[in-house]
Amino acid sequence: MDAPNRFADMPISGGLDRILTIELVRVTERAAVAAARLRGRGDEMAADQAAVDAMRSELNRLPIRGTVVIGEGERDEAPMLYIGEEVGTGEGPAVDIALDPLEGTTICAKNLPNALAVVAIAEKGSLLNAPDVYMDKIAIGPGYPAGTVDLDLSPAENIERLAKAKGVLVDEITACILDRPRHEKLIEAVRATGAAIRLIGDGDVAGVIHTTDPAETGIDIYIGSGGAPEGVLAAAALRCIGGQMQGRLILDTPEKVARAARMGIEDPSRVYQAEDMAKGDVLFAATGVTDGNMLAGVKFGKDSIRTHTIVLRSSTRTVREIKARHQDMDKFGPES
Numbered sequence: 001m002d003a004p005n006r007f008a009d010m011p012i013s014g015g016l017d018r019i020l021t022i023e024l025v026r027v028t029e030r031a032a033v034a035a036a037r038l039r040g041r042g043d044e045m046a047a048d049q050a051a052v053d054a055m056r057s058e059l060n061r062l063p064i065r066g067t068v069v070i071g072e073g074e075r076d077e078a079p080m081l082y083i084g085e086e087v088g089t090g091e092g093p094a095v096d097i098a099l100d101p102l103e104g105t106t107i108c109a110k111n112l113p114n115a116l117a118v119v120a121i122a123e124k125g126s127l128l129n130a131p132d133v134y135m136d137k138i139a140i141g142p143g144y145p146a147g148t149v150d151l152d153l154s155p156a157e158n159i160e161r162l163a164k165a166k167g168v169l170v171d172e173i174t175a176c177i178l179d180r181p182r183h184e185k186l187i188e189a190v191r192a193t194g195a196a197i198r199l200i201g202d203g204d205v206a207g208v209i210h211t212t213d214p215a216e217t218g219i220d221i222y223i224g225s226g227g228a229p230e231g232v233l234a235a236a237a238l239r240c241i242g243g244q245m246q247g248r249l250i251l252d253t254p255e256k257v258a259r260a261a262r263m264g265i266e267d268p269s270r271v272y273q274a275e276d277m278a279k280g281d282v283l284f285a286a287t288g289v290t291d292g293n294m295l296a297g298v299k300f301g302k303d304s305i306r307t308h309t310i311v312l313r314s315s316t317r318t319v320r321e322i323k324a325r326h327q328d329m330d331k332f333g334p335e336s
């Protein structure tokens with residue numbers, strides 16, 4: 001008699017094909033390896049281009065009818081993986097794709113921690129089509145009451161409410177903030193509470209994800225403004241792991257308001273929850289390019305290449321970490 005199929009009752013219809021979860025790993029693995037070959041070479045553009053090429057060719061092997069909604073830029077500024085580009089084999093589910101083949105080009109060029117290759121897939125129409133402007137962001141991990149933090153509260157209030165919800169003193173909280181002149185006041189306000197700050201050079205997708213496991217990463221909260229496209233990617237990850245995130249586009253000129261309107265954004269001051277930025281069934285994968293707080297970077301050995309990937313699915317909240325040893329080195333050559 002056949003063994004009972006324990007997956008038989010799992011929901012597939014109405015969501016994305018489960019098989020895609022694992023398929024997605026190859027996409028970020030390949031981009032990460034391509035970028036890592038150019039790690040620490042001081043050439044951001046070359047590393048980014050290598051990651052883009054690799055990610056695109058692997059995405060085109062996926063059995064999807066994919067449309068890039070968060071990509072390398074508008075069609076006229078990005079020759080590949082531009083917003084609106086169709087990817088995949090053209091068969092299978094119609095999906096929206098948010099990607100950043102090399103999140104943290106500067107950190108990769110300098111070989112500093114937390115550069116990632118990142119991709120998220122969701123059902124068609126489920127990802128916020130965010131223009132490439134700044135977004136105010138705030139994020140905390142799972143396990144806190146809804147509304148613990150809020151973009152409309154002051155940084156001090158948010159830190160204090162988080163400390164209370166976590167059951168610790170304020171000075172045991174660490175906030176992750178992008179090291180930018182525009183954050184001078186924010187940094188001052190957070191320091192005044194007694195909380196610690198981890199200042200990062202780039203890579204706020206990783207910064208947000210790190211809030212989901214403070215025991216491992218040492219980061220409790222992400223605050224500050226960064227790229228809106230990176231905000232959607234981070235929201236996709238949080239939808240899968242749990243946690244709370246809010247984002248508000250910074251549309252501070254009539255030109256930006258008009259650009260956002262063309263992308264379907266009617267209310268320029270809307271606060272988006274993670275659920276508004278990435279709806280429905282979402283898959284997310286990230287592979288470490290450089291060593292980081294959660295993911296190891298790509299390691300090149302004599303006979304193999306090692307990669308470390310996290311792959312997530314919102315409908316089941318499964319968090320998989322995949323450490324791969326690739327022995328077929330040719331597969332990662334520039335020509336394959």
Ligand code: VTB
Binds near residue numbers: 103201204225228230
């Ligand atoms: C962040 C960071 C990115 O852009 O979103 C940042 O996560 C925001 O822009 O890695 P500024 O650099 O202008 O502050 C990156 O640094 C690059 O995309």
